[in-house]
Amino acid sequence: MLLGADKTLYVRLAAGGDPVCVGDLARTEISARVGRVPRRITFADGSLFETVDNDAVDLWLKKHGKSGFVHELEHFHPRLIALVVAIFMLAGLIYRYAVPALVEVAVLVTPPAVTQWMASGTLLSLDQAVFDDSKLPDSRQAEIREAFNEVAALSSRGGDGYNLNFRLGGVIGPNAFALPDGTLVITDELIELADGDMDMIIGVLAHEIGHVEREHSLRQLYRAAGMAGLIMLIAGDVGAAGEDILTNGAALMSLSHSRDAENEADRISVELMAKAGRDPRAIGRFFARLEEKLGLDGESSFLSTHPGTTERRQAIDDHARSIGAAVP
Numbered sequence: 001m002l003l004g005a006d007k008t009l010y011v012r013l014a015a016g017g018d019p020v021c022v023g024d025l026a027r028t029e030i031s032a033r034v035g036r037v038p039r040r041i042t043f044a045d046g047s048l049f050e051t052v053d054n055d056a057v058d059l060w061l062k063k064h065g066k067s068g069f070v071h072e073l074e075h076f077h078p079r080l081i082a083l084v085v086a087i088f089m090l091a092g093l094i095y096r097y098a099v100p101a102l103v104e105v106a107v108l109v110t111p112p113a114v115t116q117w118m119a120s121g122t123l124l125s126l127d128q129a130v131f132d133d134s135k136l137p138d139s140r141q142a143e144i145r146e147a148f149n150e151v152a153a154l155s156s157r158g159g160d161g162y163n164l165n166f167r168l169g170g171v172i173g174p175n176a177f178a179l180p181d182g183t184l185v186i187t188d189e190l191i192e193l194a195d196g197d198m199d200m201i202i203g204v205l206a207h208e209i210g211h212v213e214r215e216h217s218l219r220q221l222y223r224a225a226g227m228a229g230l231i232m233l234i235a236g237d238v239g240a241a242g243e244d245i246l247t248n249g250a251a252l253m254s255l256s257h258s259r260d261a262e263n264e265a266d267r268i269s270v271e272l273m274a275k276a277g278r279d280p281r282a283i284g285r286f287f288a289r290l291e292e293k294l295g296l297d298g299e300s301s302f303l304s305t306h307p308g309t310t311e312r313r314q315a316i317d318d319h320a321r322s323i324g325a326a327v328p
């Protein structure tokens with residue numbers, strides 16, 4: 001087979017012979033090269049020429065550019081798509097199976113010194129950026145601390161596993177949170193919102209104990225780090241958000257827990273409160289009060305990381321009933 005010397009395609013069966021097909025390159029379709037499958041050249045008039053001389057076709061295409069480059073791209077298209085799909089599937093599998101497994105291992109082998117270091121760094125930066133000293137009278141702090149210690153003593157870490165801190169919340173308003181080493185922070189604003197209802201305050205703290213017991217923050221942090229690693233693997237760059245998560249301890253705070261983690265912490269609150277002889281549904285009542293006082297979107301408050309839906313309060317009541325606590 002011989003091909004013409006300009007943009008008109010002549011197919012001759014022998015050198016110098018009469019062309020058997022003639023066509024304008026622009027209006028001719030040449031099938032992509034796929035292994036040794038014969039090439040199909042379809043002319044504008046519908047006539048079809050097939051040849052196994054793939055090299056000659058490629059050489060001619062390169063020379064006269066139905067554009068070699070575009071052609072190469074077209075040629076690679078199916079493989080490229082397959083590659084992209086494969087990468088996404090792999091990333092999906094890593095996200096689904098490898099990251100959770102690695103997170104569990106990381107949580108298991110993280111020495112207490114590391115969680116303490118993470119927590120003290122986080123609290124320090126929050127103290128500088130957000131908090132002020134608590135304005136709560138010492139006697140009130142002592143009262144809350146005593147009630148808290150009674151409940152904490154019933155948890156699996158025991159009372160020594162926790163360190164309760166009082167702060168003026170400022171921009172984060174009524175809030176409470178736990179750091180992975182058992183450092184707990186409760187704001188004056190939250191205590192004020194509870195309006196003297198000690199069960200509500202202790203119920204919230206028992207919920208935070210739940211997050212610590214089940215290592216939710218640590219898991220969350222490692223998961224975020226794992227995601228950043230995955231993004232880096234694919235994109236070659238973690239991006240600003242990823243860097244924030246990895247380097248700024250305070251980002252730990254903005255990571256809200258999964259719905260499952262929240263439900264788990266709620267259940268632990270119910271159980272600890274019942275064990276301590278306090279109202280097991282206090283955490284649910286607190287959510288109701290938050291909604292009532294702040295509306296559904298309490299911006300930076302406890303509510304923003306703890307959506308207190310009706311189902312959530314129902315689940316709290318149900319769990320209280322299931323462990324045999326008296327529910328009015």
Ligand SMILES: [Zn+2]
Pocket residue numbers: 207211257262265306
């Ligand atoms: Zn929570």
